Amino acid sequence: MAPIAVVEQPGFVRMLKTLDSRYSLPSRHYFARQELPRLYTTERERLAAELEKVTDYALTTDMWSSRTCEPYMCVTIHYILDWKIKSACLQTTYFPQDHMGENIAxxxxxxxxxxxxxxxxxxxxxxxxxxxIVCAVQNNTWQRMQCFGHRLHLAIEHLERRKQCPKDTSDGPNTARNVSENNVSSRGKPKSAWTKVEVNAVMRHFRSHISEGxxxxxxxxxxxxxxxxxxxxxxxxxxxxxxxRN
Incomplete structure (x- = not known):
């Protein structure tokens, strides 16, 4: 997938002129202001009409941040129609609110x-x-399924980190899980393991948050x-x- 601005890049323009010198290439403003909104409206209406026939469905959701650190929430629907399994992204929404369970729900x-x-x-x-997100699903009284890919990723990371630091379960299974899962940064770079003193310091402030979701x-x-x-x-x-959070 390429950005809309590619239609104004010299190399792309030159390629189309080589293919057909008679073709007049529209500007990026044409695609951004006319074609993409038209395509969005057409696809949304088509999907909405199809979902009117659906009674049972499942959802997938995740929160993520853009390169400029803007928060978004994506929701995907999964359903069966005419004996075919189908999936569609319902929306990717800007989510500036606090990421509390009530707001997500x-x-x-x-x-x-x-x-x-x-x-x-x-x-x-x-x-x-x-x-x-666990709290949000509970608030909506929906059935939650753990993401297999996420669990597999955590399991592999946990296995790799066990080779680097000894297992410490002196403060219980939850502490051991948190210490190991937080030994790698969000960018995949190793960082020092949480000590028992650090864990206790954090738990003094957030034990109730963790237990109550x-x-x-x-x-x-x-x-x-x-x-x-x-x-x-x-x-x-x-x-x-x-x-x-982890």
């Missing part, structure tokens, strides 16, 4: 309402194991880092947030 309900899906909800929804705000993570100085001096606010 409301956004997911809005998707089913907007597309006029079965009000009883999906047969199941597949997600990762983030505390906030609530995601803390960035302000709370900042307070935790400041209050637990110097114990957490080598951890960033994002490190602490990732630790609590």
């Amino acid at each position: 409301e956004a997911l309900r809005d998707v089913t309402t907007t597309w006029m899906l079965n009000p009883n909800g999906p047969v199941a929804i597949t997600t990762d194991n983030g505390v906030n 609530h995601l803390a705000s960035m302000r709370e993570f900042e307070v935790c880092k400041r209050c637990e100085h110097p114990v957490l001096q080598n951890r960033t606010v994002q490190n602490i947030r990732d630790f609590v």
Whole structure:
């Protein structure tokens, strides 16, 4: 997939002139303002008409950030029609709100309402194991399925990290899981294992959040880092947030 601006690049223009010198290539503004909106409207109407025939369906959702750190939520539907399994991306929505379970639950309900899906909800929804998304699904009283790909990825990472650091289960299975899962950064670079002192410092602030499935705000993570100085001096606010979420 190439950006729209490719139609104005000299090499692309020269290639089309070679293929057919009579062809007049539209500008990127034509595609952005006319063709893509028209294509979107056509495909949305087609999908909406098809989903009117669907009574049972499943969903997949995930939260992600763009290269400019803008947060989005993507929702995909899966269904069977005429004995064929089909999938379609319903929407990828800008999600600037706090990523709390209540906000995510409301956004997911809005998707089913907007597309006029079965009000009883999906047969199941597949997600990762983030505390906030788990809480959101529970709030909607939907059946949640763990993402196999996500679990497999965590299992492989866990196996690789066990070769680098000894297993420590002195503070219970949840602590051992958190220590190992947070030993690699979001960019895949190794980072130092969480010590028992660091874990205890974080748990003093977020034990209830973890047990009750609530995601803390960035302000709370900042307070935790400041209050637990110097114990957490080598951890960033994002490190602490990732630790609590996983």
